[in-house]
Amino acid sequence: MKIACFGVAREIAGGPSLRLPDIEGSTVAELRQKLITAYPAFGGLVSFAIARNEAYALDGDRIEAGDELVIIPPVSGG
């Protein structure tokens, strides 16, 4: 599935999105672990959240086909 990337995540992914296979049915916590495995640099961030369909996802939420997924590194607006 495609996962959009912003901020430092865009640099880690090398572009505005990345693709991870076989994540439908995974929980958000599992997705985060898979991201760190595929892109170890994500493990070097202070933290990162996952947005699912334009809202923060909870660790236990399950990814479904068609979800809009986005990696949210620590925000720094204002």
Place this chain on the structure above:
Amino acid sequence: MKIACFGVAREIAGGPSLRLPDIEGSTVAELRQKLITAYPAFGGLVSFAIARNEAYALDGDRIEAGDELVIIPPVSGG
């Protein structure tokens, strides 16, 4: 001596200033008492301060000839 009046004090005095005799050498606390005696309506205010030479006077300050005296009713700016 002349004492300037602002706000509600102007209405109590019936003009922008009033005159009290024999107050040189009095303390500010005594002046306040004399004002209430001469104009009992001052006793009906929540409080009032005396400014002497453009600053708040303390109760124990003594009035001197040439002082600029002003009655300061409760302020309500802002």
Place this chain on the structure above:
Amino acid sequence: MIDIALRATPLDLTECSQFVSHPSCGGLCFFVGTIRDLNLGQTVTHLEFDTYDVMALKEMHKIAETAREQFGLHAVALHHRKGELTIGEVAVIVAVSSVHRAPAFAGCEFVIDELKKTVPIWKKEFRADGSHWLAARP
């Protein structure tokens, strides 16, 4: 830097903002006090400020100076209206700048709180049921 004004003409938020802005400051905080149409349940038609100008300016300057020192602010602008005002008009503007935002909020609130305690300015409110000098009587 401190800018104090007591004016019979409309106050200007942009002017205050320009005064306090500085490249070293990341946070500006402003308070704007306006004339409300209701006070204590009564409809207000307009109001009048009486001001002891020379002492008011001195007290406003003291407050701004204290706020600068106490909160480490870069600049403080404190502008107050005098004379007659109608509903919705701006009575007072406090503008402060500082490197970070927390002292900007705290310093700005300190200035308006102190102004309402010590600056010799008096508000006469005109309502349908008459006029009153605010805060004067119990």
Place this chain on the structure above:
Amino acid sequence: MIDIALRATPLDLTECSQFVSHPSCGGLCFFVGTIRDLNLGQTVTHLEFDTYDVMALKEMHKIAETAREQFGLHAVALHHRKGELTIGEVAVIVAVSSVHRAPAFAGCEFVIDELKKTVPIWKKEFRADGSHWLAARP
């Protein structure tokens, strides 16, 4: 009333002030966040905001709505810049109005504090020694 904006063009304090002003409100509080020339002792030349626009707008709206309810505010305007900014430019404006001043200060500070925690906007700072996404790495 709530007004949310995320813009590539300069923000306007007067516009925000006009939006929140209301005859029933005696207190307006504003926070303006600007780009500082120094951060952590390093000279900043300019910066760039990356924004997840649709979610940022939703989160900004949530914060404004929560602030309105929690502090009993009349109106909240929350405007944020996107794209490239130079030193001194305004990155964010928070404007709130309420009947009295204490909730205006508390509500305004709440909005900017929450924005910095939850709104998906990222700041890349360009300094003499390179560029960095702020807050990203320990």
